[in-house]
Amino acid sequence: xxxxxxxxxxxxxxxxxxxxxxxxxxxxxxxxxxxxxxxxxxxxxxxxxxxxxxxxxxxxxxxxxxxxxxxxxxxxxxxxxxxxxxxxxxxxxxxxxxxxxxxxxxxxxxxxxxxxxxxxxxxxxxxxxxxxxxxxxxxxxxxxxxxxxxxxxxxxxxxxxxxxxxxxxxxxxxxxxxxxxxxxxxxxxxxxxxxxxxxxxxxxxxxxxxxxxxxxxxxxxxxxxxxxxxxxxxxxxxxxxxxxxxxxxxxxxxxxxxxxxxxxxxxxxxxxxxxxxxxxxxxxxxxxxxxxxxxxxxxxxxxxxxxx
Numbered sequence: 001x002x003x004x005x006x007x008x009x010x011x012x013x014x015x016x017x018x019x020x021x022x023x024x025x026x027x028x029x030x031x032x033x034x035x036x037x038x039x040x041x042x043x044x045x046x047x048x049x050x051x052x053x054x055x056x057x058x059x060x061x062x063x064x065x066x067x068x069x070x071x072x073x074x075x076x077x078x079x080x081x082x083x084x085x086x087x088x089x090x091x092x093x094x095x096x097x098x099x100x101x102x103x104x105x106x107x108x109x110x111x112x113x114x115x116x117x118x119x120x121x122x123x124x125x126x127x128x129x130x131x132x133x134x135x136x137x138x139x140x141x142x143x144x145x146x147x148x149x150x151x152x153x154x155x156x157x158x159x160x161x162x163x164x165x166x167x168x169x170x171x172x173x174x175x176x177x178x179x180x181x182x183x184x185x186x187x188x189x190x191x192x193x194x195x196x197x198x199x200x201x202x203x204x205x206x207x208x209x210x211x212x213x214x215x216x217x218x219x220x221x222x223x224x225x226x227x228x229x230x231x232x233x234x235x236x237x238x239x240x241x242x243x244x245x246x247x248x249x250x251x252x253x254x255x256x257x258x259x260x261x262x263x264x265x266x267x268x269x270x271x272x273x274x275x276x277x278x279x280x281x282x283x284x285x286x287x288x289x290x291x292x293x294x295x296x297x298x299x300x301x302x303x304x305x306x307x308x
Contacts, residue, residue, distance in 0.1 A: 002029075004067045005302035006060065006080040006104065010039030010138025010163050011271065012213060013056055015063040016299040017070050020307040026300060030066055034059045035267035039085030039139045043164045048089040057098050064102050079302050081117075082108045084139025084161060111157020114298065115142035119155070121301030122211050122294045123148035125235070132198075132205035132286055135298060136214050136278050138163035138271065143194050143282070145203055153203055156194050160187060162214055162275035170274055173255050180251060180277060187281040195285045208288045210238075211297035213268060214275030219293045220263035221246055228263075234295035240283050243291075247276040 004017045017030040036055045042048060060080075067078060080099065086092045086108045096106040109117075118135040127149040135142040139161040146152040169183045198205075219236045220228055250258055251273045258273075259266040283291055 001307065002071065002074040002076040003303040003306055004063075004070075004076055004078045005299045005306075006063055006078070007299050007302065008036075008038060008056060008060075008080065008082040008086065008106070010042070010083070010085040010140075010161055011035055011037055011268070012138075013038070013059045013063075014299055015066065016303065017067060017076075018300075018303055019074075020303065024304065024307065026303060029070055031299075032063065032066065035265060037138075037163070037267070039088075039161075039163050041167070042085045042088050042139065043167050046088065047091050048085065048095055053095050053098055056095075057102065060099060060104055061102050064104060077306050078104070079306050080104045080106050081114075081298075081302060082106055083114050084111070084137060084159070084164075087111070088139065088159075111140055111142060112155060114140075115144045115155035115157055116152055117301030117305060118142055118211060118298045119144040119146055119152050119301070120304050121297045121299060122209050124296060124300070124304075125294070126207060126209065130203065130206045132208045132282075132288070134208070134210045134215070134279070134282050134291075135212050136210070136275060136282070137161045137212055140164075141191075141278060141282075143191065145198055145205060154194070154197060154201060158190055160190055160278065162271040162278065165274040165278065166271045174253055174258075175251055175273055180273070183274060183277050184281055187278050188285070191281060191285055205286060205288065208283065208286050208291040209294050210279060210282075210291040211294045213265075214272065214279060215291065215293050216295065217264055217268060217272060218243055218246055218276065218279070221250075221261060223263065225263045230295045233293055236293045237290045238293060239290040240280070243276060243280055243283065247273065247280060250276070 258269040
């Protein structure tokens, strides 16, 4: 059976089209990603900006055309989900109507469901392992603990993401040491209870798997990727020392210079420092020495969930 998943986040809009065989394995046909910044200003205004809605609709129209091309000979199930920015916005219904005009039915999902889908998509390569999975996005961060192949034992969605954090706390270019420390303290304060609860459950993760653009960008920056290579990124280990070094280097740069860093998408440069600080705090709280970057995430989770 053929499936299409569209994930509309606070920063990116992404598409995955894949066939799922009788054994539940995905066979990728098409993958696309665009930085659309749907959540720009939402933390302050509580509304999706008209130009942000326009940007997403332009990209989704392209995705709709790709889906139509791939569904000519095969029936297809299409799922389009929106996460943090749309959850927070008072005009999400207006956004949904715009997508409906393109033939796309939008579901705005709660953070807990987002966490389950992220775990489902990220855990397939680590069957049997006790995992901590993070999905650090633009508006929220999902932390999920579970056993790969068995399921989630504990999950929580926090309203802390790289765009939200940047707009609230990193107001200077480049961000000051005081701003960075305030962000790190906020993340620690919010996330500590999750790890306390894991300890109370006697759940000790063997591996920390990090999905989404912040986590994979650390790999592409470290490897100085002029052309992004998803195969080289998937499964790469990022140590706490490597992450600290990259964070310090980029945090010291003005935005204009950060946008020129090889391996970093220029449109991600405004929010990447906040994203790295969030990842640093998760890594420190986990007690693990590194994280494993994953190219499989909520997109695969959406398709696997639909196939089930």
